[in-house]
Amino acid sequence: MHTTTLKPSGRSMAQLARDVISLFKLRIGVLIMITALVGMAVTPGPALGLAQVLVLALSVLLASASAGAFNQYVEYQSDRLMERTKKRAFVTGALPHHPAWLGLMAVLLAAAVAAAWLALNGVAALHVFLGAFFYGVVYTLWLKRRTPMNIVIGGLAGSFAVLAGAAAVDPALGPLPWLLALVLFLWTPPHFWSLAIANRDDYAQAGVPMLPVVVGPESAARxxxxxxxALFIASLLPLAYGAGPVYGVGALxxxxxxxxxxxxxxxQPARATAMGSFFASLVQLSVLLVAACIDAVLR
Incomplete structure (x- = not known):
């Protein structure tokens, strides 16, 4: 008797790969990874070897991916209520919402922290862990549904990436990386609140107390x-602690x-102006990070 083994088509395998990749929020992860590399670049000290730089980049990326996947695992019920998130893989059933995913996330985070500890140092590894912990646990589990200030504390995830990169070079952490961490901390709220104003109805329907839902779009816009x-002023402070003119031009x-x-x-609080502010936040951070890297190289 002839039997046929059914195999997934190339298209279905490609779609599965896209679903898995989307689960880990790699676009956000790459941005956080870049902030860690900028923290490394601006910190005076002995240059890291290529292997150490790769470990730093991958450990921050893996830790961020773990936290991003955990966020989607926890939020899949409310994600189905929001237009922006209703096509996520756990919501549509493209990926099974199974506890085994939690095991994979834990393994990714443990591997990231262990690699940073072994190849870099304990301080860098601690900050790699704290970045994932603050996004996955402090923001997603503890604050997101309790306070409109949720994203303020959640913004520390990006700050810890900068500190991880700086600590890889010098665990003592001088003033410049701390100031860049402050910039990342202050950047997250207006970045995310702009997006939340544009998607206010989504958050209201899902019962998430984002600032525009609680105080209204006009007050949130102010x-x-x-x-x-405040972010703009803070971004100029590194000029007093060793940042050069290229950084200054980028920050300005x-x-x-x-x-x-x-x-x-x-x-004029509206979706169009809110998205304009959101995209401007991405431009501002990108220009700042590129300028900081060029400035560090020229020094």
Whole structure:
């Protein structure tokens, strides 16, 4: 008797790969990884070897991926209520919502922390862990559904990446990486609140107390503007602690662009201006990080 083994088509395997990749939020992970590399670049000290740089990059990326997947695992019920997230793999059933995923996430995080500990040092490994912990546990489990200030504390995830990169070079952590960590901390709220204003109805329907849901879009937009101004001022502080003119130009241009877009949002709170502010936040951070790297190389 002839039997036929059914195999998934190339298209279905490709779709499975895309679903798995989307689970780990790699776009966010790559951005966080870059902030860690910038923290390394701006920190004075002996240069890391290529293997150490790769371990730093991959450990931060894996830790972020673990936290991102955990966020989707925990939030899959509320994700189905939001237009922005209703096509995520756990929501649609493209990937089974099974506890085995938690084991994989734990293994990824443990591997990331262990690699950073062995190849770099304990301080760098601690910050790799804290970045994932603050996003996965502090933000997702403890704060997201309890307070409109949830993303403020959750923003520490990016700050810890900067500190992980800096600690890989010098565990003592000088003022410059601390100031860049402050910049990342202050960047997250206006970045995310801008997006939350654009998607306010989604968060309201899902019962998530994001700031625009609690105080309204007008008040939230004014808070975005005030937060962006604070971010802009903080981004100039590294100039007093060794950052050079290239960094200064990047901080000035990127910061003013973000302030202008957030001012437009405060004047006219709407989805279009909110998305303009959101994209301006990405431009501001990108310009700042590139300028910081170029500045470090020229020094």
């Amino acid at each position: 808070t975005v503007l005030a937060s962006t101004v 241009l990127g910061g003013l662009h973000f302030v202008r877009k957030s001012w437009q949002l405060a004047r």
